[in-house]
Every structure is written in C-alpha cells, then in structure tokens.
Amino acid sequence: MTQRLAVIATGVIGNGWIARALARGWDVVAFDPALDAEARTRAAVANAWPALERLGTTAGASPERLHFVDRLDAAVAGADLIQENVPERLPLKREILATLDAVAAPETLIGSSTSGFKPSDLQRDCRQAPGRVIVAHPFNPVYLLPLVELVGGAATTPEQMGSAQSLYRSLAMRPLVVKREIEGHIADRLMEALWREALHLVNDGVATTEEVDAAMVYGCGLRWSLMGTFLTFHLAGGDAGMRHMLEQFGPALKLPWTRLEAPELSEALIDKVVEGCEHQAAGRPVAELEQRRDAFLVELLALVRQYWPEAEGLEERI
Template sequence: MSTVAVVGTGVIGASWAGLFLAHGHDVVATDPAPGAEERLRDALEDTDRLRFVADAGEAAAAADFVQENGPEREDVKHALFAVLDEAARPDVILASSSSGLLPSVIARGCPRHPERVVIGHPFNPPHLIPLVEVVPGRETAPEVVDRAVAFYTSLGKRPIRLSREVPGHVANRLQAALWQEAYSLVERGIATVADIDTAIAYGPGLRWAVLGPFLNQHLSGGAGGLAHVLAHLGPPTEEWWRDLGRVHLTPELAETLVAGVDAELGGIGDDQLVAARDAVLNRLLAAKAAQPDLP
C-alpha cells in the first residue's frame, strides 16, 4: 500500500481520490477552497484512509505519488509545482491532470527535479473512464514515464504514452476536431445541437465506444480492410476535409449552443443525466472486459 497526494479536490481530484482509495492506497488530499474537505468527504463512500491537510507541501511530503489537479493556468501551476518540488522526496513522481498545458511548461516551476514531472491526463470521470494520457516533457526521465504508466495500469487504467508533448495531448485534439465541425454545422444552420448529438451518440459514437477510428475503418473495408477503405474512400474524404468549416466561438454562437443544449435536455437535470451516463458506462465497460478479442 502506498500514499497518493491529491492536490486539488474538485470534480477531477475527487474522482481520482475515489479511485486511489478503491485500489487500496492511502490518500492525503489538499485544496485551499473553503469547504473543500467537507465536499470531498461527501463525494466519497470510504474516507477511512483519507487525510485532508491545509498545505500542498505537507501533502507532497507524505506521498509516494502526487496527482495534481489545479487550475489550468501557467502561473498557478508554476507556484504550485515549486511547492511540490521542494517538499516531495526526489523519487516521487509529480503528475499533472492538465488537459492541455505542456509538461515542459509546468516543469518550469520545478527547479530541483524537473525530470520527475509528467502529465497524467485522465478523462472525466477518472474513476470510470480508463484512459490516461501520459505525456513526458523535454526533461522528463524515461523511467518516470515507465513508472507512471505502470502505476496507472495497476489502477485498472488504459494509459497511452505519447512520444512527445503537444498542446491538448491526443484525445482532446481529436475531440477539438469534432467540436470544430459540430459548432460550424450549428452556426451555418445545417443541423441543430440535438441533431448533432443524436448523429454521434446513435451513430459512429456507438462503434467508437467499442473500437477506435482506425479499427472501425478497417472493419468497414470488408475483406480488403483499411487498405481498401483508403484506396476507395480516401479521395472523397479529402474533399470533405477541404469543405470542413472554420468557426470562431463568438458570443452569439455560444448563446446558440447553450440554448440548444437546454432545449435538448428538456428539463432533465444534470444529476439525472450523470447517473444515467455512469450506469451505461459501467455496463459498457463490463461488457468490453468480457470480450477477450477486443484490443
């Protein structure tokens, strides 16, 4: 059993804490927000092995692994990681849940040991979604990445290891590409917010939840597989790429998107939606785990 420091206990941090506790680790948590400890304990079922401290340095000093979940601001990250770098043992990995900042930028706050800084970006909610993107910075030691991947794997996660850093990592960049066209289709009046959600959730999204985009393309090619798809559908796909919309998130467009979501929900509360989503996710993950032929 080891001790994991959870620095920042908002939605992501609380979910991480629950996962660490569920896998037998002790958790020492910290968050400067008023009422943070009460909210965290309310969110977790088992808090016997949870300790909450006021200072991030105290949490890091007690930890064998640090998972940071602070605001997505360089100045905040630098100040926070300076504290973590000073307090944590030299062998302790400092992993950030940052969804887009480069680890080399975050590591500027660690003058003592920048080689132990790595991105460990989860997908919300981390206690359910298996993906973790492990991203090294320019000074990150390879063995730190190895250890981070091994640790996340021991939690039942499915980590991917990026060979180099890029803004937004991998999954968020893929999402951003989809959002760009989705927003553009709404802006141009081609489809509503609800139509686009239906198109994904009841179309390719169902297949994407089982297999990724490349394997789905491979299966759609029949006996010829991906090679057949690329040979026969590659040219029209390139034409579609050239026709994809460029969009600016203006206040007017933001208002349209928000109104579209409100209309689509039709009074369904966020708590209801989260509970329904998580119930389906649990069943889906169990079904996938029972299929040994799925990669």
C-alpha cells in the first residue's frame, strides 16, 4: 500500500523531505503559500534525483508523485505522516502545529523539523491529539543523510514514539530517540559547539574559513564519519582504551582552550566569513556544489555500511 507524506513549507529542509519520500515510492502532497514554491521544489528534486538514483530508489519512485495544494486541510487529508518545516520561530510553529492538529486525523503523526525547540512547547496549543506532535529533526541534505532525531513531549505516549520510529524507518531513515527533552536535541548541540569555536578562530585571525574547513575535512572529520566522538577517543587510549585516554588527556579538559560562548557577530566577522566562503566556492553555483556534496555522500555512506555494518541496527540497541 502506497504511503503519503504531507509536507508543510518547502524550503531546503522541506524539499529534502519531499525528495527522500519520492525516492522511497511515497506519494507527497505539499503546501507552501509562496508563489514560486512549486517551481523551486521541482527544481530541487530534479537536482537531488541523480544522487538518489545512485543511492538506490524504491520501485515506483518518481518525482511525478508530488502534488501541491493550496490549503492545509487538503494537504493533510489521507496523510500517513505530516512533516512541518516552517521557520524557526516558536509562536509561528505553535500556530501552524495547532492548526494541523485541528484538521488532521487524530491518529496521524505530526513531525516538526525544528532544530532547537522542545516538543512540549510545540504541543502546548494543540487540543485534539497533542501527543502525536513530536520533534523529527533531520539533517541537510535530508534526502541522503539518514539520521532523524525523534523527541516526544509531555503528552507523547510510548506507542506514538514507536509508530514514529516505524514511519521514519520506512523512509529509509535512522531514527534516534532522544530520551529527554533538551533545546537543540543532540547533534545540533554538538555542531553548535564546534561552530562557535570555528567563529572564534576566524574572528581572532587564527585561521581562515578555508583553513578551518581543511582541519575538519582532512583531520577529525574523517574519523568522526565512521566512529563518532567517543569511539574515536577510545582508540586514542591504545590497548587500554577510553580509561587510559581519560587518565592521560582528561586533565587537559580543564585548560582554557575552548571559548564556548559565541563571539559577537560583528560586521567585521560577518565579512570575514562571507568572503572566505565565497573564495572557497570559487564562483560555483550552490546547485553545483550540492551535486558534488551529494556524490561524495553517496560513496561515503557506502563506505560506512561496508566498514561499520553493525551500526545499521543502532536504534534497536539503545
């Protein structure tokens, strides 16, 4: 039986959800009041489709299974899953989610792509079935990266979270259930810490944006893409593993190396970052850079599966 995804708001993340669902053979109904939304979405899907075909699509997958509608109630009618992607403004998200909760069938799960807000805050104005409104936070590009952080709120039941895991697995995603509500969830909190340090390095003239990126690409990023943070440091302890690593290098954590708080986003810093990124892009349009990134990620995902096959069942073990 064909499943249907309703996508509310079609920016970069919304379009990523659309491309992923289409590649898995789902029907997709999208709602976005912007006049050029449909044209932008179809162009984004076309740009993503070659990478999706290399990764492997499901029988029956087709961009033609995407339809746009001009009303929220029409978008969610008959949906198996609703994905909300409006801008990161809590009052706006609560308003849209309350409307979706009112017009959607009470058993239909509503996932919010929010990168920062807690689900209990998102559920607050929902009256029909607030527990089915959860955080379902993906990572860009959504159509290739499999992680989705699932966070339930105060009203969410274990059964609803179980249903969410099944739905996102059917989209070929790797659901990670976050045990406690926290702003920023897990991955974004880690990325924000790194982002703040990177801004300080650029702001203080220690490195350019290109040099910071090179440190990631040719250094820790290569290790992290396979083993993550903790297992990488476990290996750093030699045969004795993590315990020896902490005994030897743990005291360095007290040294004032990290700045943690973000630097002031001054015009001078903005100019440094923008100019650095434009230099790195070397005049190439974003669509071209996206295709290069996607080709790399398809091959990298294959390598991760080859060298770390046991990670495929991670969500069942935690």
